[in-house]
Amino acid sequence: MAQRFDTLNERQTRFICEQKIFFVSTAPEAGHVNLSPKGMDSLRVLDDSTVAWLNVTGSGNETAAHVQENGRMTLMFCAFEGNPLILRLYGTATVYHQHDAEWAQWYGKFEPIPGARQVFVLNVEIVQTSCGMAVPLFDYQGERDLLRDWAAKKGEEGIRAYWAEKNQVTLDGKPTGVLCKHS
Secondary structure (H helix, E strand, O other): OOEEEOOOOHHHHHHHHHOOOEEEEEOOOOOOOEEEEEOOOOEEEEEOOEEEEEEEOOOOOHHHHHHHHHOEEEEEEEOOOOOOOEEEEEEEEEEEEOOOOOHHHHHOOOOOOOOEEEEEEEEEEEEEEEOOOOOOOOOOOOOOOHHHHHHHHHHHHHHHHHHHHHHOEOOOOOEOOOOOOOO
């Protein structure tokens, strides 16, 4: 049932672009694995082996630290309507923060979202599909504006203060680099 590909094909790219939610998984060399759902208009398929996603401010910042440590990332997409399918992208990612010289280049690929924190660029090494026949059917009702509204109300200074308080280190105490580069 599972199939493996070296790059994304047109049908897989179309499937990814149709999804309203995707999941990001990363892990440090030692410590806790992180798995997060992502939504909003925050993902771009750039070519058959490159995907970028815009990360907005949240309660934690595990992904940034994990990617800085080892680059490993998996993105997963599930069909919650129509034909069943699970699609995973395995690869190596790079994180770009607002203080990085490349920030404008990558952030410019997205519509501005209040609270934008990082852009992750995934070099896809393996594409895997599997059946997804046990994934339940769900009806999409719309986007939630709560995070966007929260970030807009906080403003840039408030967001940076939040990063300073909540987003500088992971659960395992690893630096995220959100406010400055770490060597």
